Amino acid sequence: MNSKFVLWLNLTLLFLQVTSSCCKKCNEKKIVRRYSISEKELLEKKKLMLLLDLDNTIIGSTELEVEIYDFQVNEMYVCLREGYKIFLMNMAKKYVIGIHTNGSQEYADAVVKHLDPEKNYITAGVFSSRNSHSLKKSTDEFNSYFKHEIPENMIQIVDDQPKVWVIKDQPKIHRVSPWNPYQIFDDCDELDKNHLTFVQENLLAFHHDFFDE
Numbered sequence: 178m179n180s181k182f183v184l185w186l187n188l189t190l191l192f193l194q195v196t197s198s199c200c201k202k203c204n205e206k207k208i209v210r211r212y213s214i215s216e217k218e219l220l221e222k223k224k225l226m227l228l229l230d231l232d233n234t235i236i237g238s239t240e241l242e243v244e245i246y247d248f249q250v251n252e253m254y255v256c257l258r259e260g261y262k263i264f265l266m267n268m269a270k271k272y273v274i275g276i277h278t279n280g281s282q283e284y285a286d287a288v289v290k291h292l293d294p295e296k297n298y299i300t301a302g303v304f305s306s307r308n309s310h311s312l313k314k315s316t317d318e319f320n321s322y323f324k325h326e327i328p329e330n331m332i333q334i335v336d337d338q339p340k341v342w343v344i345k346d347q348p349k350i351h352r353v354s355p356w357n358p359y360q361i362f363d364d365c366d367e368l369d370k371n372h373l374t375f376v377q378e379n380l381l382a383f384h385h386d387f388f389d390e
């Protein structure tokens with residue numbers, strides 16, 4: 178092998194290494210930037226953050242074979258809660274929305290594809306508690322996973338089960354009546370107005386007060 182060829186070969190290999198390393202860094206940046214949301218960004222957009230639960234809050238599901246359902250995810254039959262679309266549409270105007278669920282990541286991702294196929298509303302990330310070792314849900318965990326930097330007072334939560342959240346996050350919770358067409362709840366009163374529309378009004382009022390409009 179002549180020396181010119183060896184030199185050319187070495188330079189080519191060096192070029193490929195540098196290019197590959199740059200692309201890797203770019204891709205890493207893209208992954209982080211995909212979700213990372215800052216306080217400054219939210220204040221500029223006049224938005225807050227909303228973390229939503231999935232099961233019995235936005236959807237109801239069952240493993241049993243049923244005839245009435247909206248879609249299937251793996252072995253689960255899933256029904257969408259009435260008013261979920263208008264709720265997401267209205268909330269997305271005032272909040273960046275993330276999902277924090279006790280379901281598996283695969284299940285949550287598949288459900289969100291049906292809830293928001295164009296990714297217009299749920300833009301802050303989909304997080305499964307099974308990714309963590311913590312026994313309870315927490316906003317800190319969600320934000321640290323997606324590298325969001327958002328102060329406590331700019332976050333609100335909607336969940337049918339407040340007890341699954343850490344004590345620190347309790348004041349942020351808007352409890353919605355548990356809803357699942359395949360299940361009967363002892364604590365679900367038909368006259369209870371704690372449904373999505375009621376919760377939506379409270380969230381809009383919280384947003385209004387925060388920005389003192």
Ligand SMILES: [Mg+2]
Pocket residue numbers: 230231232233234336337338
């Ligand atoms: Mg739930």
